[in-house]
Amino acid sequence: MARSGRIALAQVNTTVGDFAGNAARVRAAAEVAREAGAALAVFPELTVCGYPPRDLLDLPDFLERARQALEELARPAAWSKGIALVVGFPEAPDGAPPPGVYNAAALISDGRVVAVGRKSLLPTYDVFDETRYFLPAGASTTAAAPEGLGVPLGLSVCEDIWNDQRFWERPRYARDPIADLVRAGAGLVVNVSASPYAMGKAPLRERMLSASARDHGAPIAYVNQVGGNDALLFDGGSMLLARDGAVLARAPLFEEAVLVCDLEGGAPLALGLDGRPLPPPPPPPADAQADEVLRALVMGVRDYVRKCGFRQAVVGLSGGIDSALTACIAAEALGAENVLGVAMPSRYSSGHSREDAAELARNLGVRFREIGIEPMHAAFLAALAADGAPPLCDLADQNVQARVRGQILMAISNDTGALVLTTGNKSEIAVGYCTLYGDMAGGLAAIGDVPKTLVYRVARAANARAGRTLVPERTFTKPPSAELKPGQLDQDSLPPYDVLDDILQAYVEERRPLEAIVARGHDEAIVRRVLRMVVQSEYKRRQAAPVLKVSEKAFGEGRRFPIAQGYRY
Ligand SMILES: Nc1ncnc2c1ncn2[C@@H]1O[C@H](COP(=O)(O)OP(=O)(O)OC[C@H]2O[C@@H]([n+]3cccc(C(=O)O)c3)[C@H](O)[C@@H]2O)[C@@H](O)[C@H]1O
Ligand SMILES: Nc1ncnc2c1ncn2[C@@H]1O[C@H](COP(=O)(O)OP(=O)(O)OP(=O)(O)O)[C@@H](O)[C@H]1O
Numbered sequence: 001m002a003r004s005g006r007i008a009l010a011q012v013n014t015t016v017g018d019f020a021g022n023a024a025r026v027r028a029a030a031e032v033a034r035e036a037g038a039a040l041a042v043f044p045e046l047t048v049c050g051y052p053p054r055d056l057l058d059l060p061d062f063l064e065r066a067r068q069a070l071e072e073l074a075r076p077a078a079w080s081k082g083i084a085l086v087v088g089f090p091e092a093p094d095g096a097p098p099p100g101v102y103n104a105a106a107l108i109s110d111g112r113v114v115a116v117g118r119k120s121l122l123p124t125y126d127v128f129d130e131t132r133y134f135l136p137a138g139a140s141t142t143a144a145a146p147e148g149l150g151v152p153l154g155l156s157v158c159e160d161i162w163n164d165q166r167f168w169e170r171p172r173y174a175r176d177p178i179a180d181l182v183r184a185g186a187g188l189v190v191n192v193s194a195s196p197y198a199m200g201k202a203p204l205r206e207r208m209l210s211a212s213a214r215d216h217g218a219p220i221a222y223v224n225q226v227g228g229n230d231a232l233l234f235d236g237g238s239m240l241l242a243r244d245g246a247v248l249a250r251a252p253l254f255e256e257a258v259l260v261c262d263l264e265g266g267a268p269l270a271l272g273l274d275g276r277p278l279p280p281p282p283p284p285p286a287d288a289q290a291d292e293v294l295r296a297l298v299m300g301v302r303d304y305v306r307k308c309g310f311r312q313a314v315v316g317l318s319g320g321i322d323s324a325l326t327a328c329i330a331a332e333a334l335g336a337e338n339v340l341g342v343a344m345p346s347r348y349s350s351g352h353s354r355e356d357a358a359e360l361a362r363n364l365g366v367r368f369r370e371i372g373i374e375p376m377h378a379a380f381l382a383a384l385a386a387d388g389a390p391p392l393c394d395l396a397d398q399n400v401q402a403r404v405r406g407q408i409l410m411a412i413s414n415d416t417g418a419l420v421l422t423t424g425n426k427s428e429i430a431v432g433y434c435t436l437y438g439d440m441a442g443g444l445a446a447i448g449d450v451p452k453t454l455v456y457r458v459a460r461a462a463n464a465r466a467g468r469t470l471v472p473e474r475t476f477t478k479p480p481s482a483e484l485k486p487g488q489l490d491q492d493s494l495p496p497y498d499v500l501d502d503i504l505q506a507y508v509e510e511r512r513p514l515e516a517i518v519a520r521g522h523d524e525a526i527v528r529r530v531l532r533m534v535v536q537s538e539y540k541r542r543q544a545a546p547v548l549k550v551s552e553k554a555f556g557e558g559r560r561f562p563i564a565q566g567y568r569y
């Protein structure tokens, strides 16, 4: 029996295009919510098809299956008896293909769709491309109070609530759909969202939603998707806010949850999709930001691997910090037994790199192989010199080693069905300090949006989370080296990583001009060199594995620069 004013925020992990799987999650969560006495369960944006479906929306059969999936969810059934649902779906009136589609939310009650709210504000920046697919709503939709809830609903979709320049630098949209809803009598604003994770975004959302509830004088039920879909990581963190802006309930980050809460306040209950209470969150760790990034990446690797149909991953272990962190993430995401670490020493590898790789594998409990690359490296050089050609130059020789390693990892992948995780960090990917078809060979760049200085912190967070040493201490303290020629150090080719990362933060994320970066206290020649390297390595990034996004500006779909161009620093 529904309790008056009780709702459930159902942050489920949808998979793009998996209509049956997504519907099963809706049914499971609705049943949990109903058992807990909720009159209404709210789901994330585009629940039935997952977010972002991108050009799948161009397929008429995809839109038809979305329509059928919604129709089936709306059919009277035991699991939905006595509970109303708000479910996101792509609405294609008359089966019209894009741009005749709306990004919509349906209110389902008593075995039928009783109202449909359409998204008014369509984000078209960074990773979002919604005007490519959707039409904006002409008007906002309010719906009569579902039975047992006692308040009429205002239906809104994600960006509809992102329209406040105090929190958000983007230009203000002319319309304020939330104000329209409240003016039309909404007593509870429902916002179905798919808001990708970035560091610092969860507290920003909370401040923004709190201000919105206060300014509009209406409570807000905000439900965000959770889980990874390709490069995008959705962190959940759904919330119920009172009309004075107070947060009445908060769902966890990076976890599926059915958060049962009351409009008039009171202790919320966070349940899993199996109906069991979720364990309370652990006390905040020493480096909360690094720990958060770690959890985001674990979720991202797990979902990418699983949703692509893999179970296992393989990582080249050099004894360095990047491959060590990548392996930690993989082991936590997939289970240590599903991860293979491969050390591939060359004629230049130090003893400590082999020891550190082996120790890391032991600490993690992952499977481990050592495959020396000397015979292949030597055979390569011999074959290239067999016709009397001069020996390869230094750089070409270095890249042969990286490519032999890439070949080995891809051979293991082909043979075993394990996905190769690349290990490049954001700093290296930014300046092109990586070998095309060498260490760039692989399926997913797990730490490709993590600058080197943050890589160390996240690796420390992995050790702290485990409560023991996973990444060996020497891996933190030795100077980074590609070990592709004798005595080589990253610092011979690149500025110190703290300098490099600050320049990259200013240029890539904050989009500052050269002069402003120099004004931060950097040497102009170094800044110019770094910016040139970023520009000149665009071709590499275009061919790189997808990068899990944890910052406001990651390499990939959200940063689209031309390759053949003449804009130079
Ligand atoms: N615009 C363009 N469009 C398409 N392709 C383009 C291109 N410009 C060059 N190219 C091609 O790309 C080639 C150069 O790229 P690539 O072969 O990758 O080689 P390259 O960038 O010249 O060298 C790799 C660098 O990464 C460093 N590295 C390698 C491996 C690991 C690490 C580490 O510490 O993690 C560092 C290594 O020390 C070296 O400085 C050119 O020879 C050309 O064939
Ligand atoms: N000896 C090795 N054995 C196995 N894999 C290696 C080896 N050397 C390099 N690799 C692979 O190539 C990637 C590029 O590593 P490299 O050592 O050149 O520099 P890096 O970017 O500092 O990475 P790391 O911090 O992991 O050493 C490594 O992360 C690893 O996956």
Ligand SMILES: NC(=O)CC[C@H](N)C(=O)O
Binding pocket: 045, 123, 128, 157, 158, 159, 160, 162, 193, 194, 195, 196
């Ligand atoms: N799906 C959306 O509309 C997301 C846009 C929104 N500004 C966000 O990043 O959360």
